[in-house]
Amino acid sequence: MTQTSETPFASVFAALEASVRTNPGKVAIVFENEQVAYQQLLERIENTARHLRLRGIGKGDTFAAFAQNRPELLYCYYAAAMLGALFVPLNPNLTQSEVEYSFGHSGAKVLFYDDVVAQTAKGAVADDALIPMARLAEILPKTEIVREPVQSDDDFLIIYTSGSTGTPKAIVLDHEAQVGCPIALSRMWGVTGADRTLVALPLGYLYGLSTAAAAGLQAGGTVVILRRFHPREVLEAFIEHKASVFHGVPTMFSMMLEYCEQRELQFDLSGMRKLICAGAPLSEEMARRFTGKFSKELENYYALTECTPVFGRYFDDTHALPEGSIGRAAPGAAVKVLRVDGTECDVNEDGELLVRAAATMKRYLKNPEMTEASMMDDLFRTGDLVKRDEHGFFYITGRIKEIIIRGGANISPSEVEKVLISHPGVQDAAVIGMADRIFGEIPVAVVVRRHGSDVTQEELVAHVESLLSDFKVPRTIFFETELPQGKTGKTDKRVLRERFEPLMAAS
Structure with a gap:
């Protein structure tokens, strides 16, 4: 294997092997009632690699996994890294059509799935490409694993996320990116082998899979995995597992806060060293309430799936973070x-x-035009508006792109508009983002009915629910006789926001 000057390891698997050598008997993963030591983790990854080889997966081949959080998703991640294969993690909340698109577009050969998503998986993928994830527990004979050398610039991950065109973007990341990201994060946040990282974010997203889980393991720490997020379960897990690091989106922290406020509960979070908040804007009002309730500060962090990490607060920075700032440029970030x-x-x-970070995407899969348009002078164009003060602190001031970020999840307005317009009673539709106390931002639809149609909000909500993930569904729909047009002939969404923001604020 080759190494680059940028990272000390040629592959993600080589980075994990270093953690295993350092402390093979230490607990690497905790899941429900099971603890997996680093040496056991290596053995399970090798067993998963044998399962993949039996199914014809080797270097350059692609496979997908679709499940609620469980250790097997990490076994697949590292087994892919070991073999030089490409891994496609899928969020368990995706609909049948979304899974079908991602599986087909990625060129995946097989899809591993769990019982929670079985019905969706079976409707999206042909039977001969479906494998129950439980089969990975079958211990295969310890034969030599045939594999080819893995280079740092080999493709490794394909991550699907909502795009402004309405079609999910497929982001390709290589080994160098996925080794470099944990190194940069560890430098910024001071993550070490002494840390215990609690993961309740979906492992189907890069934030949960790489920023939280893989970064914790590459540092030699312990990663505690929860199947899903629930405010009570997370708060209890902080204490039960003596967690020190937790990553979440603003909605998670808001739900924890409201859960305790409504029930007059108190949890001792004094053991938490880092409470990292990213994925959507964090309101200063909510951050103050959280600190007042738990005596712990939330730390803002900025990154994109295409580019990670970008801005954050350094653990050893003695300067106070200015109000409204997202932090300084992360290690290795060119801004x-x-x-x-x-x-x-x-x-x-x-x-x-514009930024190039420790982990910057290699390309958009099968979309050279979008790849070229997204880069300038080897820097990624984020579409976000920022400013920098005289001390090197950055502030996010707006977004050029229209993506709606609800609780950390990206929603493409055009994707939802297409579904609304597909209803026989709809002539036209516009989807805009509106501020929300819990989710930060939510989708709101403005619809023009077809002549003679009396379609209702309830009918349209049900229609969208049948075709898109729950978080993409607009729960508030306004009806208009026409949509305002801008000078270019496009719908003027600024006018719509000005018109309906007072109504939303009053509701």
Whole structure:
């Protein structure tokens, strides 16, 4: 295997092997009533690799996994890294059509699935490509695993996330990215083998899989996995497992706060060293309430699936974080803030953020045009507006792109609009993001009925629910006789927001 100057390991699997050598008997993963030591973890990864080889998966081949959080998802992640295969983790909340698209588009040969998503999986993928995840527990003979050398620039992950075009974007990441990201995060947050990271984020998303779980294991720490997020279960797990690091989206922290406030409960979070909040804007009001209730600060963190990590607070930075700041540039991040004409902005001037981070995407799968449009001078164009102060702290001031971020999950307005317009009673539709106290932002639809149609909000909600994931469904729908048009002939969503924000605020 080859190594690069950027990272000390040629592959994600080589990085894990280093953790195993350092402390083979230490607990690596805790899941429900089971503890898996690092040496056991290595053995289970090798067993998973043998299962993959039996099914024809080797270097350059693609396979997918679709399940609630469980250790097998990490076994698949590292087994893919060992073989040089490509891994496609899928969120368990995806609908049948979304799984069908992702599986087909990625070119995956097989899909591992659990009982929770079995019905969806069977409707989305042909029977001969479906494998129950429980079969990975079968111990195969310890034969030599045939594998080819893995290079740091080999494709490794394909992550699907909502795009502004309505079709999910398929983001390809290589080994160098997935080794470099935990190194940068450990430097920024001071993550070590002494940390115990609690993971309640879906392992089907990069935030849960790589930023939380894999980063904890690469540092030689212990990773505690919960099947799903529930505020009480997470709060209890903090104490039961003596957790020190937790990653979440604002909605998670808001739900924990409200769960305790409504029941007048108190949990001792004094053992928590880092409570990292990312994925959507964190309101200062909610952050203050959380600190007041639990005597622990939430730490803002900024990254994208395409580019991680970007901004955050360094564990050894003695400077107070200015109000409203997202932090400093992460280790290894090259950052530019540009005006529309491409020149660099001055201090405290808003501009578009361009960045290359420790983990930057290799390309959008099967979309060279989107890949080319997203890059400028080897930097990724985020579509976000930021400014930098004279001390090197950054502030997110807006978004150029229209993506709605509900509780950390991306929603493409055009994807929801297409589904609404597919209803026979709808002539036109626009979906906009509105501020929400719990989720940060939610989708709201404005619909123009077809002539003679009396379609209701309830009927349209049911229609969207049947075709898209629950978090994408607009629960509030306004009806208009026409949509306002801008100078270019496109729907003027700014006018819609100004019109309906007072109604939403009053509701």
